[in-house]
Amino acid sequence: MRWIWERRTDDFARMTDLPAPLRAALADAFLVGTPLVAERTPAEDGAEKFLFSLSDGARVEAVYLPKGEKVTVCVSSQAGCAVSCAFCVTGRMGAGRNLTAGEIVGQYLVLAREKGFRGANVVFMGMGEPLLNVPQVSAALDLLEQEVPPRRTTVSTAGVVPGIDALARRPRRPNLAVSLSAPDDALRTRLMPINATYPLAELFAALRRWPLEKGRRITFEYVLIAGVNDEPGQARALARLVSRVPSKVNLIPLNESPRWLPGLARPSDAVVDAFGRALAAAGVDVTVRWSKGLGAQAACGQLKGRETARPPRRPVAARP
Numbered sequence: 001m002r003w004i005w006e007r008r009t010d011d012f013a014r015m016t017d018l019p020a021p022l023r024a025a026l027a028d029a030f031l032v033g034t035p036l037v038a039e040r041t042p043a044e045d046g047a048e049k050f051l052f053s054l055s056d057g058a059r060v061e062a063v064y065l066p067k068g069e070k071v072t073v074c075v076s077s078q079a080g081c082a083v084s085c086a087f088c089v090t091g092r093m094g095a096g097r098n099l100t101a102g103e104i105v106g107q108y109l110v111l112a113r114e115k116g117f118r119g120a121n122v123v124f125m126g127m128g129e130p131l132l133n134v135p136q137v138s139a140a141l142d143l144l145e146q147e148v149p150p151r152r153t154t155v156s157t158a159g160v161v162p163g164i165d166a167l168a169r170r171p172r173r174p175n176l177a178v179s180l181s182a183p184d185d186a187l188r189t190r191l192m193p194i195n196a197t198y199p200l201a202e203l204f205a206a207l208r209r210w211p212l213e214k215g216r217r218i219t220f221e222y223v224l225i226a227g228v229n230d231e232p233g234q235a236r237a238l239a240r241l242v243s244r245v246p247s248k249v250n251l252i253p254l255n256e257s258p259r260w261l262p263g264l265a266r267p268s269d270a271v272v273d274a275f276g277r278a279l280a281a282a283g284v285d286v287t288v289r290w291s292k293g294l295g296a297q298a299a300c301g302q303l304k305g306r307e308t309a310r311p312p313r314r315p316v317a318a319r320p
């Protein structure tokens with residue numbers, strides 16, 4: 001572990017404080033590999049998207065996000081996503097396999113090597129639903145602890161209740177972020193079909209069970225879509241909903257994709273602003289997350305991993 005994490009070595013032969021026969025035995029039995037970088041897409045704001053090609057050809061993306069001295073790494077947990085949210089390119093492209101803990105941590109290690117950082121924040125907000133891959137995500141969190149304490153990691157979920165409860169049982173827990181994107185069950189089920197399985201009452205019951213440390217809060221993500229979930233009345237309903245737990249809200253104006261998300265648009269800045277102000281007026285701690293420099297390429301909900309000719313499987317939800 002020390003050679004891999006402190007010295008960034010992936011070659012047993014160079015681990016020279018180990019006896020030579022042990023090094024040879026290790027090299028016979030194990031491979032310390034990092035995922036292969038297939039493509040790098042830098043953005044003008046310093047962010048950079050990495051496309052990885054895994055050993056079976058599966059493709060996933062991770063994003064390097066510098067901000068001042070701080071670095072955040074956004075990793076993928078699955079090579080696709082079966083949850084199928086109406087506003088997410090990864091979801092429109094369909095399911096993909098679970099990544100192994102090594103493949104998850106490998107994304108971090110490659111970005112750290114290529115960009116020359118240590119001890120970044122890690123967010124599980126890339127491709128996939130981390131809480132549909134709890135064993136490997138949990139093992140990845142254990143491995144990351146070599147360099148990243150749990151309080152600097154965030155797992156973002158669409159609301160998989162058994163997964164939230166499983167994470168809650170960890171002795172050292174990451175921060176929890178929950179993607180809501182609608183203030184009521186009817187609209188949420190249309191936008192995020194997983195809501196039919198784990199409706200808001202069950203989701204919030206699980207969030208109230210979540211053992212929050214003192215001073216900590218649950219983050220809610222709300223993707224703002226023009227004419228769908230961006231009215232002041234919906235902001236007030238959202239404020240009532242999130243007040244059930246210590247929380248803050250990140251508003252993410254929709255990152256558009258005419259090809260994968262036809263018919264869905266980002267609200268105007270004025271509407272985003274008004275929604276945010278309505279939340280704040282109702283006592284919510286709210287931040288607007290503009291995905292600036294990355295444009296349509298590597299921002300939230302835009303990670304594809306692969307380009308296929310397949311169109312979206314069914315029309316996306318729009319207000320009738």
Ligand code: SAH
Pocket residue numbers: 087088089124125126127128129130156157158177178179181221222223252253254255256300301302
């Ligand atoms: N599956 C997990 C984590 C990956 S998605 C989850 O859903 O939480 C990471 C974030 O991107 C989620 O908050 C999701 O709501 C948001 N997102 C998805 N599609 C988006 C889009 N087109 N524009 C902006 N944000 C989007």
Ligand code: SF4
Pocket residue numbers: 081082083084085088089090091092126127128129157158179301
């Ligand atoms: Fe999956 Fe999250 Fe995209 Fe929904 S928003 S389809 S859960 S990656």
